[in-house]
Amino acid sequence: MWSTFVMTLKTNLRNKPALFWVIVFPLAVATLLNGMFGDLASxxxxxxxxxxxxxxxxxxxxxxxxxxxxxxxxxxxxxxxxxxxxxxxxxxxxxxxxxxxxxxxxxxxxxxxxxxxxxxxxxxxxxxxxxxxxxxxxxxxxxxxxxxxxxxxxxxxxxxxxxxxxxxxxxxxxxxxxxxxxxxxxxxxxxxxxxxxxxxxxxxxxxxxxxxxxxxxxxxxxxxxxxxGMTRETTLTNFKPDAMARYYYALLGMSCLTAMGYAISAVTTAQANLSALGIRRTVAPLSRSAQLIAGFLASWLCSGLSLLIALAYIRYVCGIALGGREPAAALAVLLASFMACAFGTMIGAIPKLSHSVKTGLTSAIPCALSLFTGLYGGFAMSLSDWIARNAPAFGLINPAQQVTDLFYDILYYDGYGPFVATCARLLAMSAVFLIAAVVMLKEERYEHL
Incomplete structure (x- = not known):
């Protein structure tokens, strides 16, 4: 199991498309946002x-x-x-x-x-x-x-x-x-x-x-x-937020979902009908569950570290403050990457889909769901606000919105109650994704190898 973990980790580090979407893309977009709107608050x-x-x-x-x-x-x-x-x-x-x-x-x-x-x-x-x-x-x-x-x-x-x-x-x-x-x-x-x-x-x-x-x-x-002297300036939030903070948090939500590509690769490389490596892993003495657990943990480690790099860049280079709650933000990133890997495991376990199609979903799903988190400008942000007011149930089932809400909870609330509630929802999503993946993988059978 340890050898499978190490080899999956090395494979993920050589996966250039995944590295681009999880590390290079959020850093590039954050730099672009900072260059265009960095002085907006002034x-x-x-x-x-x-x-x-x-x-x-x-x-x-x-x-x-x-x-x-x-x-x-x-x-x-x-x-x-x-x-x-x-x-x-x-x-x-x-x-x-x-x-x-x-x-x-x-x-x-x-x-x-x-x-x-x-x-x-x-x-x-x-x-x-x-x-x-x-x-x-x-x-x-x-x-x-x-x-x-x-x-x-x-x-x-x-x-x-x-x-x-x-x-x-x-x-x-x-x-x-x-x-x-x-x-x-x-x-x-x-x-x-x-x-x-x-x-x-x-x-x-x-x-x-x-x-x-x-x-x-x-x-x-x-x-x-x-x-x-009765009039005083005050704030209703945990601290005075940056005018552009919402776009950076929506960017983190999208980057988190793109990290599910690691888990998709870990699952598809263990399926005998998708690759020669899957055939060898199927006949290996190590059980499939142990292979999948090792691949999941390696994917979680890679995605978590990649998103932590993006968070550090947004916080310390772009200057988007977190009100002294950096540890909670780091925990949010790790929990979000766990949910993304669970989501990727479920996508990877879908039968009768080729590896290329599943890889394509790695970018298609985050791009589509990020529309409703406000990443694509003023119209998208207004749409996100409208959904929050009129159709909150849609936001509850949107993984990208829930990841974005983690940072909203850190930014806008004095206590950690809403943050814990959002964490619970993400854990519930992760459980649903993993259970669905286990069911699909358990029913998978091959006539011949």
């Missing part, structure tokens, strides 16, 4: 937008506006320094009842909330604005016309901050300073922050008009800071 990151800040008379009367903009642009206002002169942002308690102090403290609370939200969500200060100080609206419009800014910030007669963007940004065109997607995402976040600032400032002034004594309460200002 298009969804928040990056500072160049904006002009109109520091006119209205701006100077809104004493908290400069503090707010400094928070968004990542600058400080120590000793009154900033983009330009502003009112004091540290009003004393003796002026707590005045409207100016109220507006300043409200703006400071808003700015503090903006800074804390950015810091807590990403671990570093999140800059939304690359500010350029101007003194009038005409100068601000000139910066837009000269393509040095994408818009400007100003204050209206009511003390509200107003964001104005260029026509190119409003119409969806890109600017040389940033990609279109980056700019639109940042503008959306900036609009929410400005809206929160205006609402907080208006509410604070209304409350102080009706109850001036509240300005002397420290808890009042603390509660404003708590409100402005």
């Amino acid at each position: 298009g969804y990151e928040i990056k500072a937008v160049p904006l002009a800040v109109v520091q006119d008379a209205n701006w100077k009367r809104a004493v908290g506006a400069q503090t707010f903009v400094n928070a968004l642009s990542g600058t400080t206002t120590s000793n009154g320094a900033g983009l330009g002169a502003t009112g004091s942002s540290a009003a004393g308690s003796d002026a707590a009842g005045s409207d100016q102090s109220a507006g300043t403290k409200a703006a400071d609370s808003e700015a503090a909330g903006t800074e804390s939200a950015g810091t807590e969500s990403s671990g570093t200060d999140m800059r939304l604005v690359d500010a350029t100080a101007v003194t009038s609206l005409d100068q601000a419009r000139q910066t837009i016309a000269g393509a040095t800014t994408d818009g400007y910030l100003s204050v209206d007669g009511s003390g509200r901050i107003v964001l104005t963007v260029s026509a190119a940004i409003a119409n969806g065109s890109t600017n040389a300073s940033e990609s279109a997607s980056n700019t639109h995402i940042t503008i959306a976040a900036l609009g929410e922050a400005i809206d929160l600032y205006n609402r907080t400032d208006t509410l604070t002034r209304q409350l102080l008009d009706t109850n001036p004594q509240a300005a002397a309460s420290r808890s009042f200002w603390t509660s404003l800071n708590d409100i402005t």
